[in-house]
Amino acid sequence: MKKKGKITDIEGKKMAKFSKIPEATIRRLSSYLKCMVDLEGKNEKVASSAVIASICNVNAAQVRKDFAYFGEFGIRGMGYNVKDLKRHIKEILGINREWRIAVVGVGNMGSALLVYKDFLKQNYKIVAAFDLYPEMVIGRISERVGKPVEILHVDRLKEVVSARNIEIGIITTPPQEAQKVADQLIEANIKGILNFSPAPVRTSENVKLRNLFFTSALDNLVYYLSN
Amino acid sequence: MKKKGKITDIEGKKMAKFSKIPEATIRRLSSYLKCMVDLEGKNEKVASSAVIASICNVNAAQVRKDFAYFGEFGIRGMGYNVKDLKRHIKEILGINREWRIAVVGVGNMGSALLVYKDFLKQNYKIVAAFDLYPEMVIGRISERVGKPVEILHVDRLKEVVSARNIEIGIITTPPQEAQKVADQLIEANIKGILNFSPAPVRTSENVKLRNLFFTSALDNLVYYLSN
Numbered sequence: 001m002k003k004k005g006k007i008t009d010i011e012g013k014k015m016a017k018f019s020k021i022p023e024a025t026i027r028r029l030s031s032y033l034k035c036m037v038d039l040e041g042k043n044e045k046v047a048s049s050a051v052i053a054s055i056c057n058v059n060a061a062q063v064r065k066d067f068a069y070f071g072e073f074g075i076r077g078m079g080y081n082v083k084d085l086k087r088h089i090k091e092i093l094g095i096n097r098e099w100r101i102a103v104v105g106v107g108n109m110g111s112a113l114l115v116y117k118d119f120l121k122q123n124y125k126i127v128a129a130f131d132l133y134p135e136m137v138i139g140r141i142s143e144r145v146g147k148p149v150e151i152l153h154v155d156r157l158k159e160v161v162s163a164r165n166i167e168i169g170i171i172t173t174p175p176q177e178a179q180k181v182a183d184q185l186i187e188a189n190i191k192g193i194l195n196f197s198p199a200p201v202r203t204s205e206n207v208k209l210r211n212l213f214f215t216s217a218l219d220n221l222v223y224y225l226s227n
Numbered sequence: 228m229k230k231k232g233k234i235t236d237i238e239g240k241k242m243a244k245f246s247k248i249p250e251a252t253i254r255r256l257s258s259y260l261k262c263m264v265d266l267e268g269k270n271e272k273v274a275s276s277a278v279i280a281s282i283c284n285v286n287a288a289q290v291r292k293d294f295a296y297f298g299e300f301g302i303r304g305m306g307y308n309v310k311d312l313k314r315h316i317k318e319i320l321g322i323n324r325e326w327r328i329a330v331v332g333v334g335n336m337g338s339a340l341l342v343y344k345d346f347l348k349q350n351y352k353i354v355a356a357f358d359l360y361p362e363m364v365i366g367r368i369s370e371r372v373g374k375p376v377e378i379l380h381v382d383r384l385k386e387v388v389s390a391r392n393i394e395i396g397i398i399t400t401p402p403q404e405a406q407k408v409a410d411q412l413i414e415a416n417i418k419g420i421l422n423f424s425p426a427p428v429r430t431s432e433n434v435k436l437r438n439l440f441f442t443s444a445l446d447n448l449v450y451y452l453s454n
Binding site: 224 | 249250251253254256257258260261262265281282283284320321322326328335336338339340342343344345346348349351394418419421425426436437438439440441442443444446447450451453454
């Protein structure tokens with residue numbers, strides 16, 4: 001395991017502290033990672049910051065600046081080794097191992113996530129899905145997506161989270177159910193929650209939370225359209 | 228209309244430039260807005276930065292710093308007027324008017340968006356939906372969500388985008404269709420694209436693009452779980 005708050009660069013020569021890395025950089029890292037995965041799929045070995053910038057919709061100076069936080073692992077005039085950079089970003093983000101996930105609420109949104117192929121590509125494994133009415137869900141989604149994972153009654157959440165070593169819960173319930181589900185996930189000793197419902201939820205101090213509000217993505221787009 | 232790049236504060240006394248506002252601040256603004264809408268729904272008139280911070284999962288100093296970019300419109304020792312702040316953030320983001328949207332690709336994800344009530348609450352109006360097989364979609368979603376908007380064949384995209392004054396296109400197709408749809412949207416003179424498909428798409432210079440990759444949200448959560 002790497003030391004908390006520190007990481008060596010690929011050559012092991014330099015150290016950079018994690019603590020002061022801007023949130024926006026962390027956010028862009030996963031966009032760069034996606035870019036690396038795509039480039040690797042196209043058999044590209046090396047990518048310049050300009051190429052990465054173009055795919056990720058940022059500028060090249062930003063790419064270099066972001067990577068500089070973690071040590072200088074590009075080669076001047078050449079760019080970045082795609083495979084190394086991919087591995088390195090995965091290490092930084094902590095996705096160089098499997099993360100086991102439960103989805104709670106299997107409506108349209110939950111169903112979409114159960115068959116979201118990119119999760120598996122990046123070590124995110126949905127190992128349980130819960131709903132208030134599992135028998136209805138099964139009827140609803142089976143004809144379209146098959147049965148990617150057994151749909152269980154939400155009453156079994158705590159037991160299954162523990163039995164299947166689930167660390168992350170995704171909330172895809174209607175907004176009025178979201179807080180209750182968050183509380184149940186916390187009670188089940190989940191480590192992190194990703195909330196897709198449009199209601200903000202509160203967690204306890206030791207449970208990390210990310211809200212994914214679709215209106216926020218539109219707000220952001222509209223801000224740049226307006227200004 | 229407010230001047231591009233500048234805005235007056237609520238009292239009209241101070242000016243703050245837009246240009247240097249960090250992306251992360253813009254991102255948090257829409258989270259604050261959501262918070263204001265919720266507080267307004269609960270009949271709260273005033274909110275302190277501590278309350279806003281707690282709901283939005285940031286710290287209070289950050290809240291004050293973010294708002295300071297746009298002029299000082301809190302009252303010391305009192306907090307922020309919820310209604311004013313809501314209106315002000317909407318102005319800053321440019322969502323103090325309706326934005327007309329097309330959804331392209333009506334699978335699980337697209338269906339979820341067609342009935343996403345928060346869009347309407349915030350002036351985002353989906354006025355058209357397209358699919359390669361509209362007749363199949365109608366059969367698929369009608370029993371569950373009714374028919375929120377007519378599903379049209381994607382061949383009609385350009386004509387309908389123009390006729391219905393659509394400014395934003397949301398891509399919810401499978402990844403292998405995403406770039407083609409982006410090109411069609413650009414061809415139809417769309418202003419902005421929100422891409423929900425897991426494939427990065429490229430746009431022309433004058434079309435703003437935001438990718439919403441669900442893996443990125445997980446990456447971000449996992450980074451903070453790991454470090």
